[in-house]
Amino acid sequence: MSDVVAAVGPIAPRPEPLLRVDGLWVTFGARPENKRDAVRNVDLRVESGEVIGLVGESGSGKSLTALAVMQLLPPGARATSGRIMFDGIDLLALKRRAMNERRGRDIAMIFQDPLTALNPTIPIGRQIYDCIRTHDDIGRQAGIARVEELLELVGIPHPHERARAYAHELSGGMRQRVMTALAIACRPKLLIADEPTTALDVTVQAQIMKMLDRIRRELGIAVLFISHNLDLVSEICDRTYVMYAGSIVESGAVETLFDAPRHPYTRQLLRCIPRLDWTVGPMSTIPGLPPRLGTLPPGCPFAPRCEAAEPRCSDEKPPIWREPASGSGHMAVCWRAA
Numbered sequence: 001m002s003d004v005v006a007a008v009g010p011i012a013p014r015p016e017p018l019l020r021v022d023g024l025w026v027t028f029g030a031r032p033e034n035k036r037d038a039v040r041n042v043d044l045r046v047e048s049g050e051v052i053g054l055v056g057e058s059g060s061g062k063s064l065t066a067l068a069v070m071q072l073l074p075p076g077a078r079a080t081s082g083r084i085m086f087d088g089i090d091l092l093a094l095k096r097r098a099m100n101e102r103r104g105r106d107i108a109m110i111f112q113d114p115l116t117a118l119n120p121t122i123p124i125g126r127q128i129y130d131c132i133r134t135h136d137d138i139g140r141q142a143g144i145a146r147v148e149e150l151l152e153l154v155g156i157p158h159p160h161e162r163a164r165a166y167a168h169e170l171s172g173g174m175r176q177r178v179m180t181a182l183a184i185a186c187r188p189k190l191l192i193a194d195e196p197t198t199a200l201d202v203t204v205q206a207q208i209m210k211m212l213d214r215i216r217r218e219l220g221i222a223v224l225f226i227s228h229n230l231d232l233v234s235e236i237c238d239r240t241y242v243m244y245a246g247s248i249v250e251s252g253a254v255e256t257l258f259d260a261p262r263h264p265y266t267r268q269l270l271r272c273i274p275r276l277d278w279t280v281g282p283m284s285t286i287p288g289l290p291p292r293l294g295t296l297p298p299g300c301p302f303a304p305r306c307e308a309a310e311p312r313c314s315d316e317k318p319p320i321w322r323e324p325a326s327g328s329g330h331m332a333v334c335w336r337a338a
């Protein structure tokens with residue numbers, strides 16, 4: 001737990017979270033006949049210093065949710081409704097220039113493929129140095145020292161020598177560390193990590209998870225960790241949101257979701273966790289496919305693939321169930337959650 005959270009205490013969170021997404025919709029297509037909603041009414045919050053997971057199968061809208069927060073949505077996609085409050089400021093109302101200043105300085109993002117974010121022609125140390133200098137009026141010596149500190153923090157051995165390397169000279173895991181150093185160079189309050197370990201092998205994945213955990217503990221940076229692997233999420237996250245077909249279907253403390261999931265989708269996802277002992281055969285997947293954008297059934301979007309579906313699940317929108325007693329924040333959108 002970070003110092004920030006420790007000082008406030010887990011039972012008395014600050015009244016306004018660091019990031020608060022309320023009723024976010026992200027839509028492709030402008031005309032009614034070709035409108036497709038990719039993110040549907042998403043609520044999400046991240047407190048200072050927290051590590052929050054966002055999980056779901058490919059295509060569930062995780063990246064678009066993150067890109068909406070960064071205001072880096074792809075062409076054709078728009079945040080059509082909702083509010084994104086960050087540190088007391090409504091990001092959707094910010095002018096482009098004001099947002100550009102926040103991006104990098106206050107919120108930073110790392111992606112699955114670091115090569116697209118790293119410049120192949122500039123040594124990595126120099127890239128980090130330049131990044132620090134754009135946001136911070138720091139002297140040359142202090143800047144170089146900060147670069148080496150950052151490389152050290154993300155677990156790059158011999159930072160003094162490694163700073164001169166080019167991106168292509170590094171392994172995938174090392175590149176991911178460099179990209180992380182670049183992202184946290186200006187001490188953002190929030191780091192969004194979108195499937196940062198998906199392209200890496202299992203051992204390197206574990207190392208990157210350790211690195212993210214260290215960043216959170218040593219710098220108190222909040223992390224929104226996006227993954228399709230619930231097992232990875234459980235390693236470092238405090239709470240997790242589970243997304244299906246553009247909507248949050250369940251959220252709560254990681255232990256709760258693991259031990260007592262209320263949504264059949266979460267339960268079925270948990271069974272898809274890849275095991276190290278592959279002797280039991282290929283990894284199981286949830287049968288069937290998520291609905292295509294713009295073709296949601298009238299009831300629960302998961303009903304056609306749900307092992308526990310009842311007749312009403314296909315016809316009627318499921319209610320939101322919330323854990324009544326404690327303030328754990330456990331919720332699920334399912335007819336059978338109660």
Ligand SMILES: Nc1ncnc2c1ncn2[C@@H]1O[C@H](COP(=O)(O)OP(=O)(O)O)[C@@H](O)[C@H]1O
Nearest residue numbers: 028038057058059060061062063064065074293
């Ligand atoms: N640039 C794009 N153009 C059209 N559709 C897109 C684009 N990006 C994402 N989508 C669609 O939006 C949905 C959600 O995508 P995304 O947020 O990338 O999912 P995830 O990150 O959970 O895998 C998917 O159905 C995807 O096909």
Ligand SMILES: [Mg+2]
Nearest residue numbers: 062063064194
């Ligand atoms: Mg994605």
